[in-house]
Amino acid sequence: MMGTPVGRVEREFVLNNVAEKKISLRVHGYKKTRQAIVLRIEEDVLVLYNDTEGWSDFSAKEEIRVFFSYFGHVMTFPSRVKSADDYLSIEIPGEMIKNLQRKYERIALPPGTMVSFAVENITYELTFPKTEEYNPAEQPAYGDAFPQESLDKLMAGAAKKISEFKANYRIQMFRDRGPKGWEEEIITRTGKSLFVSPIKAGVPKTDPDMSGRILTKAQALAPEYNINLSELLGSEAELDERFSQLSDKDIVAVIYCPLIYHDYVIGYIHVWSEHVTLGIEVFEYLYQFSKVLVYALKNHAYFDNIERQKGEYAAEILDISASGLLFTHTSRELHERLVLYTDLDLFLRMGPRKMVIGSRIMRKYQDNKQTYYGCQFLDLKPEDFRFLFDSIYGRELTPEDEELWEGGAEPPKLTFT
Template identity: 40%
Template sequence: MGTQVGRIEKEFVFKSLIDNKIPLELHGNQKEFKGIIIQADDEKITIQGESQSMEDLTENDQVRAFFYFKNNYHTFNSTVLKTEGNILIVKHPEGVYKNLQRKYERIKMPEGIEVSFTLKGKKIELNFPKSSIYKEPEPPKVSKDFDISKISTLVNSFRKKMSLLVSENKIMMFRDKMPKTYDEKIIVKTGKIFWIPSTEDEFPVNDPFPDERIIIKRDLVKYEENLGTPPYIITSKLGNILYEKTKKDIFSEVFVPIIYNEYIVGYIHIYNTQENRKRITENLVDYVYQFSKVLAYALKINGYFNAEKSNEKKYEAPVIDMSASGILFSHTSPELGRELMIHTDLDLIVIIQKRKLIIGSRIMRKFQDNSVYFFGVQFLRIAPEDFRFLFEFLYGKPFMSKYENVWEGGAPPPPLEIFNE
């Protein structure tokens, strides 16, 4: 992105922008706006649009500002707080950057993009994450309850046991399906168990298990925040979820994901009706959780996952952001962390609106944060017509030849360091 300016310089920059009415170029929601800063404090910045309405931007939209100051191009990221006519109010940014060095502006990963590539005979797919965790199925301990030799026997035995303990029980698989309901989306996003001890109480605020397997209220709030739900709406939305379940005659409920590596391949759903009015206990949650691990292993050894048969190992990982010249993605698989090295070349397959783009690429950056690996990929080869299509999809405007000789925000290309002194 560039070099972050210090706190004192940052204050000076914003004062100068206001005093000298230095123009800004704002990018957000695939649109561009021009304006000046008319007011700034420690919490927010007020921008006046240049003869155009700012109301195409809405609350919680992400925006990027560019401006030229002291013979240097600068930028900052922020979040929209409010718009009214040609007035835009955004959060005070955490940082201001100068000496911009990226060819094209990065944007948050848009929906509707699928990315995959093949590396040493292994097919790796990059899409929105199935989950944020990675669990490889392990052989279960010997148990009379869990006979893994035949899937149908294992499932029938479980259903028979559950029929004596809860009102309803189901096993749902995600093969050729995408999560649709709120319950499905939250277990896919977190990889955790969605446990509602009672629809007449609040969501759990603490996880009784040491390995953090339960979705607690804080997880639900964070999930809603990431969706851009305003804070004042989140509490009422969570309450409404419980109310809707009550209307569906549900008193206590559990969704347990079935995890295979990084995939959520399905889930186990059990619940008690209002007539039954029995809370699903911690012990029963643990039993279903252990069964989900056994079922994942049984599916594996019984050939349910075709990719294993064909020597293709599939991965899915979140693409964090993307530009017309590269992508940044992350993954929790140690194997993928070992396979992908700096300067590894690969052909990316990008599918946008049913159009297939093949892009020659190279891993240029790699770093690890706890158990998560991050990979920065640079595009090296792309057909001109595919590049123009990608550019317009990402930025909401057609590519023009004048963009070839400038960097993000209109900055000139950084100097080339061909020789080292």
């Protein structure tokens, strides 16, 4: 956030005044905004009130940003929702910014967004779909149960075992494409397996083996996982209908098991049966096989090959706005290549749309572990800009957006020396 940080004492003073004087706040969630006032301040919570629209589309743990005008200063702070019912309870902010100096508000990277860029003919992949689970790709304790002399023998052994379950299988890798369709998207975002057996029963309401590895119905319908999906599933009935359609195709049971490398889903194992239901022992085998397969791919230089061919970096994009983005990486090579004012083409994919954006490195700073790079968008087609704005903020661009800066602040004054 570009602006002036507010110290702890001043921050507490400002929050108390905001509550006492009923100063209007603008609460920004993902693709939504609300006007509110502070109803009360509790020990570690701000309780906000809105007398018109309510808070039904906000959810616990959702990241938000709050803007307000305070005696001529537009100020902002980030927070997290603790509960949303008649009132919105949010965490007391640990930081606050005034004197905002950014054209558009930056938000966390929308799910399903992929970005890469080219520097001196080397392409650096910035984000594959990240997930909430983590696999260190170390040798599994049960690895001896699988033939690992070669990838061919490992795959042949898995094919034989799965056939004994009277099931079919395939493996889909995300090396050349991202997830498509609801099933791929949901296992990617959650990092959990989709286990539906029998099909007519639908997604289970509770985890069948109580391990936390299998997706439940509540998780499948959680708003934070369904954001930006082309096939938004808004109800339990819609979810059940999706699998009843598979039943019409004579599919009796299905399992999607993600292949997780560190905190990225690199692909998945898809198993289905047209003859018998699949028990929990089938899922357990697939889960173990997924760990062994990822470890084998690592040992057979699968990820090294990607790095040599594409210059891939598992960098993290911290946030994005309609005018730029911020990413970070630990690579010394990248640190040396990307100097201030380096021009580069960003390749941004949001859902089905791919955009090429001429950009420039405008900020660069380090901490003990990594380097941060702030990119400004310079060359973006008007139709791509409108799509980007709507995808990020959930609304169309207005004349006010063009005239004012982040949070409704006046543009900073230009000085010439």
